[in-house]
Amino acid sequence: MSPIVELKDVHKSFGSLEVLKGVTFEVNKGEVAAIIGQSGSGKSTALRCMDRLETIQGGSMLICGHQLHDTDVDLKALRRDVGIVFQSYNLFPHLTVAQNIMLAPRMVKGMKQRDAREIADTVIAKVGLREKMDCYPEQLSGGQQQRVAIARSLAMEPKLMLFDEVTSALDPQLTGEVLRVMEQLAADGMTMILVTHEMAFARKVADRVIYMRDGKVHEMGSSDILRTPATPELAAFVSESAEH
Amino acid sequence: MIYNFDFGAVLAYWPLLLEGVWTTLRLTLFSTVFGILVGAFCAVVRTGGPAWARWIVSLYVEFIRNTPLLVQSYFLIFGIASMGIRLPILLGAVIALTVNIGAYTTEIVRAGIESIHRGQLEAATCLGLSSTQTYLHVIIRPALERVYPALSSQYVLLMLASSIVSSVGVEELFGISNRIQSETYRNFEIFVVLGVIYLLLAVLVRSGFALLGLAIFPRRRTLGTPL
């Protein structure tokens, strides 16, 4: 199986601060990869580079067939193929749930209102919020807003979904409802890369776990590495996380 | 000494007053439409344009906001006339008022744009919206909705300030009352009548803006809360 995501020796600096110091990994189609690591280790930066929100300075990055270091990379096509969800849901506050979801299909894909609505109905069902279609974001709980944000990304029918600590801002009970949505997505065969602090969740759904430390991939493998880490650093990180 | 008020003499001129009201409302309407267009455009340039364009816009904004409308009107309208260009007087007045209100609108809308969170832009980028689409749907619209109350107040002030263009010969409500003055000599009564009419107009314009707000901002209509 050919990888849909391929990072080779990726380097990224902000000014004089080198944040990614040669990151290499692959993710195959249909796989779920969990990126874990201390805060500041470069997880978000790596994810943001994959959607070209940041440009990389060295190495190569192949995402859904797009070579990101090419200067003429087709950003519009890239962003059609890649969906990304952040910790802060960033729903558009002046639009209803339905309008939030339909905006990109209509604007970017030039869909008719009716077709966009059909897609919206499909994706909102996936996140279980059919009855909230005509609500405004502020009328929803944090968990519901995050589920809408996921649906909004799904409406573009991406081949790859990126999640950056999407449950970090939520209460434990709201976290559960968002994780269930992601679990279902994984079961449906979506290729996903998620940055997460939820070790139990990573253990359960991840086909591949990537432990980042200080701008590099320190240890990588199947989710078994969370039970039997090879490096003392990952062992320390896992036991630290278990305490919280 | 007892003064005999004679409002009847002034009110007898009601068709003239009505004509003045109509002109004032038209002046206000046109300057509002053009002012918002100019202001929104300049605000976009001010927040996202090239450095030289930002500089020009801030020069415009600072200059207008730190000089009186009266002098701006004299400068523009007498100035244009001195170049031998004959403009209809109402058009000249709309230009002067638009140039003025455009600067205030720019500042208000700019504040609105700057209040839009960066995450919103990022979300739009990730969804693949072009920068024009992002500006229109994710920046300008919510920015306008957010500053709408401030804009409404500013445009009520514009309606009141439009009386100033009477000094360059526009026969709006205030200007037309000069005629009544010269025929009746009932100066005080005229100003009382004008005061009452302007108060009513202020209420009218304010309500007009409130209704328009409900019409163009569905969120406000549904939730009734500020954005």
Add this chain to the structure above:
Amino acid sequence: MNSAYILSLLQGLWATVVLSVLTFLFGGLIGFMVGLARISPSWVISRGAATYIQVLQGLPLLVLMGLCFYGPSILGYNSLSPLVAATFALTLYSSAYLGEIWRGCIQAVAKPQWEAAECLGLSRWQRMRTVILPQALRIAVPPTVGFMVQIVKNTSIASLVVGYAELSYNAKIINNATFEPFLYFGIAALMYFAVCYPLSVQSRALERKLNVANR
């Protein structure tokens, strides 16, 4: 360009400054009382102040000038001099806006401060004077300086109905003689700018400082 004209413009500028200062003093005094009345515990007083503000904010300054100019004579007084009438009208006008600005500042002082002062057993006026006003003053400075710009610009209206010979009045007279509107109204505008712009800059700088201090 004629030096006599420039001198006349400078005289006008001086008259503008005089009228602005008078307006700020009297307008500030009455505006302060309006602001206090606006938050008075007595419903009648606060409602009255609110109405005062609403009415004055719904009138063009030009109409207010006319009322103040012609009003006193119907009460049997001699008609007012242009300076007095203009000061009168601008004072009323500014007091409404300043009153509203300062009400906002007083109410922006956090509620716990009010409660803390109440617990100390201070009377309402003592609380106001020793705890609330000093804090409100800090918040009030930037918008007040900003409003000074409005006052200076508004004094130009005094050239119309009451015919007070300030800067724009003199500029108009000169233009009537020379027909050089771009030149003389341009110079007049620059003079207004020279007074107003530093106030605007100062107001913004003070506001920024306040925001930083509150962070």
